[in-house]
Structures are given as structure tokens and as C-alpha cells.
Amino acid sequence: MLFAKRLQWLVLVLAMAAVRPVFAIAEGEPAPAYDIHLLDGQTFSSAREDGRVVMLHFWASWCVPCRAEMPAMERYYRAHHGQGFDLVAVSMDSPEDMDKARAMMKAYSFPGAWIQDASVRGFGRIWRIPLTFVIDRRGVLRHDAWDGGDGGITDGVLDQTITPLLEAK
Numbered sequence: 621m622l623f624a625k626r627l628q629w630l631v632l633v634l635a636m637a638a639v640r641p642v643f644a645i646a647e648g649e650p651a652p653a654y655d656i657h658l659l660d661g662q663t664f665s666s667a668r669e670d671g672r673v674v675m676l677h678f679w680a681s682w683c684v685p686c687r688a689e690m691p692a693m694e695r696y697y698r699a700h701h702g703q704g705f706d707l708v709a710v711s712m713d714s715p716e717d718m719d720k721a722r723a724m725m726k727a728y729s730f731p732g733a734w735i736q737d738a739s740v741r742g743f744g745r746i747w748r749i750p751l752t753f754v755i756d757r758r759g760v761l762r763h764d765a766w767d768g769g770d771g772g773i774t775d776g777v778l779d780q781t782i783t784p785l786l787e788a789k
Contacts, residue, residue: 651761720759
């Protein structure tokens with residue numbers, strides 16, 4: 621009897637999950653709201669980033685491609701932050717790897733955060749990394765789950781993708 625009740629419960633939960641509306645954000649649509657508490661204690665929020673081009677980058681210290689992209693992102697951030705470009709690197713590291721991720725972030729001037737301190741549900745399930753979202757000055761999503769292509773995020777890819785958004789006023 622107990623097994624039958626548990627099985628009914630499981631079937632009900634699975635059925636509810638199957639009919640739950642599936643949503644996806646789409647390029648060209650308004651970007652979802654986000655609220656991220658940074659490692660330095662400040663807050664990075666969609667409510668405050670109006671008029672700036674924003675790159676939200678999800679990474680982890682154990683991810684080799686993630687680490688390979690960071691120097692290009694640093695160069696681009698330093699060169700274009702004053703022109704209205706913001707970048708936040710949100711670490712997907714587990715709590716036991718936080719010290720390693722924090723040490724890695726010290727090499728970069730752009731802000732970092734932990735996924736545990738970020739409200740980014742509107743971007744969907746972050747299940748692979750590196751993963752990047754780019755939002756233009758008007759708050760429109762321009763790149764959804766962008767990975768920079770086969771070569772990853774490089775200086776050239778950033779210049780080709782982000783610079784036109786900075787130039788558009």
C-alpha cells in the first residue's frame with residue numbers, strides 16, 4: 621500500500637513536470653532580469669545596467685576552455701569598460717573549489733560572483749560552461765548561450781560581436 625501511494629506521488633510529480641510550460645529566452649527579445657551579488661560585496665543588477673552593454677559569463681575554475689577565454693575577456697574589458705561595457709564572470713564552482721576560483725579571479729579586473737549569489741533564473745538552466753549571454757544598451761538579449769564558436773571567446777570574436785553593440789547608441 622505504501623509503495624503504491626509513493627508510486628502515485630512519483631507519477632503525479634513527473635506528469636506535472638512534463639506539462640510545465642517550457643520557456644526559452646530568445647535573441648532580440650528583452651533580456652531576463654538578473655541580480656548578482658559580487659565577490660566585492662557590491663550588487664550587479666539589470667535595474668542598474670540600463671544604457672550599458674553587458675556580458676554575463678558562466679565559468680568554473682576546473683573548466684579548461686573557461687580559463688583559456690578569460691585573458692581575452694580581460695583585455696576587452698580593460699579597453700572598453702569606459703565605453704559602456706560591463707562583464708561579470710559568474711563561477712559555477714562548488715563550495716570546495718571557491719578558494720581556487722577566488723584566487724583565479726584576482727588576476728582579472730572585471731567583477732566575479734558565485735552562482736549561489738546570483739539570481740539569474742530567467743536565463744534558464746545553466747548546464748554547460750563556458751556559457752555567455754550578451755545584452756545590448758537597450759536591455760535586449762543579443763547572444764543567447766553564446767560560446768564564441770569553435771575557437772571560444774577570443775579578442776577577434778569579442779571585437780566582432782561586442783564592438784558594434786557599443787557603437788550603437
